[in-house]
Amino acid sequence: MRGLALLAAIWLAFAAPHALGASQEMGVSQEMERPHIVVIMADDLGWNDVGYHGSEIKTPHLDRLAKDGRELT
Known part of the structure; x- marks a missing residue:
């Protein structure tokens, strides 16, 4: 179970910045309505x-x- 949590944390560390960068490139507003x-x-x-x-x-x-x-x- 600990390994799964570590794997999820590593995945989030790499996926989240990429997802945020992609939304900014597409012109998505930072503030959610x-x-x-x-x-x-x-x-x-x-x-x-x-x-x-x-x-x-x-x-x-x-x-x-x-x-x-x-x-x-």
Whole structure:
């Protein structure tokens, strides 16, 4: 087990600088942008109660969020 840890440390010592250099060459920013996460909780909201699922009720802001983002149900 100790040998595996040593092997992993050696691999990281050589791989990490190479990976960082490659990301800088490709123009990747050093600062990672934090993700924007919105959680919407509603009581008694059915699947078809929002516009982007075909409801007659207009929900333009939720429709835009659904179109521009990801929906995790």
